[in-house]
Amino acid sequence: MTFQPVIAGTGYAGWRFLSQTLPAQQQAFRESTVVANATTYFRANIGAVRTVDDLMADRRLLTVALGAFGLDDDIGNTAFIRKVLAEGTLSDDAFANRLSDNRYAAFSRELGFGDLGARTGLFFFADEMLSRYEARQFERAVGEQNGDMRLALNLGQALSEVTSEIPNPATQWFGVMGNPPLRSIFEKALGFPAGFGSIDIDQQREAFQDRALATFGTDKVADFAEPQLQERLIRLFLIRSEAADSNSYSSGATALALLRAAR
Numbered sequence: 001m002t003f004q005p006v007i008a009g010t011g012y013a014g015w016r017f018l019s020q021t022l023p024a025q026q027q028a029f030r031e032s033t034v035v036a037n038a039t040t041y042f043r044a045n046i047g048a049v050r051t052v053d054d055l056m057a058d059r060r061l062l063t064v065a066l067g068a069f070g071l072d073d074d075i076g077n078t079a080f081i082r083k084v085l086a087e088g089t090l091s092d093d094a095f096a097n098r099l100s101d102n103r104y105a106a107f108s109r110e111l112g113f114g115d116l117g118a119r120t121g122l123f124f125f126a127d128e129m130l131s132r133y134e135a136r137q138f139e140r141a142v143g144e145q146n147g148d149m150r151l152a153l154n155l156g157q158a159l160s161e162v163t164s165e166i167p168n169p170a171t172q173w174f175g176v177m178g179n180p181p182l183r184s185i186f187e188k189a190l191g192f193p194a195g196f197g198s199i200d201i202d203q204q205r206e207a208f209q210d211r212a213l214a215t216f217g218t219d220k221v222a223d224f225a226e227p228q229l230q231e232r233l234i235r236l237f238l239i240r241s242e243a244a245d246s247n248s249y250s251s252g253a254t255a256l257a258l259l260r261a262a263r
Contacts, residue, residue, distance in 0.1 A: 004031040007145045010030040011242040029138045038064055039130050049120045052085045054112045068132035088114020088200035121130050148241050151181050152234045158182040163222045172221035173205045189237035
């Protein structure tokens, strides 16, 4: 039987319940049959993988590897994934670096095939990948019931990856824009309209910085790793999202909720 997280309600109230029950729910998820079988197989076999061809030939291993980066839907795009892995990330014009979604570059870099060689034999590799996999798959299970909750669960990890991979604070907003789940949270929380992503990318960065500063008192991506600020971001995101999806809010109640969320 597929594990189903318990989601009690929607919006920020639902998020608070999920946060409070998260450790127990994650443990139950890890122990579920499907997840336990996948992680056991990966741990036992990934060390023997030395080439892109080795990984591509084993669908069970590839499923876990893709799932660790939230790229589950690409399991059938074999030529695409092979190119992402084979070209690596060391060259600026490598295929993964030219994709707008920076999760592909992170995926390629972690496997290492096209960079300095396979990292699959490193003693810590399986643990790192399975930690990612379990987190992303729990988020996916949550997302089957509530997509906003899935995005909120991913926020901390996504922010950490952006700030670690892009040391320069001045360009970290480009990393946010290149991570679709992360971008969705900031766009909604900061109240950007549909079509915002179609304007000039430098103008987008400036808009993100300006509105983040006005709303949260900072325009630095790294500051959102701070737990209280991160929670404020999640709260505003969920309130705006729920307000957009529901007709139960009066305009006055919505405005009041948004003002409280931004504090």
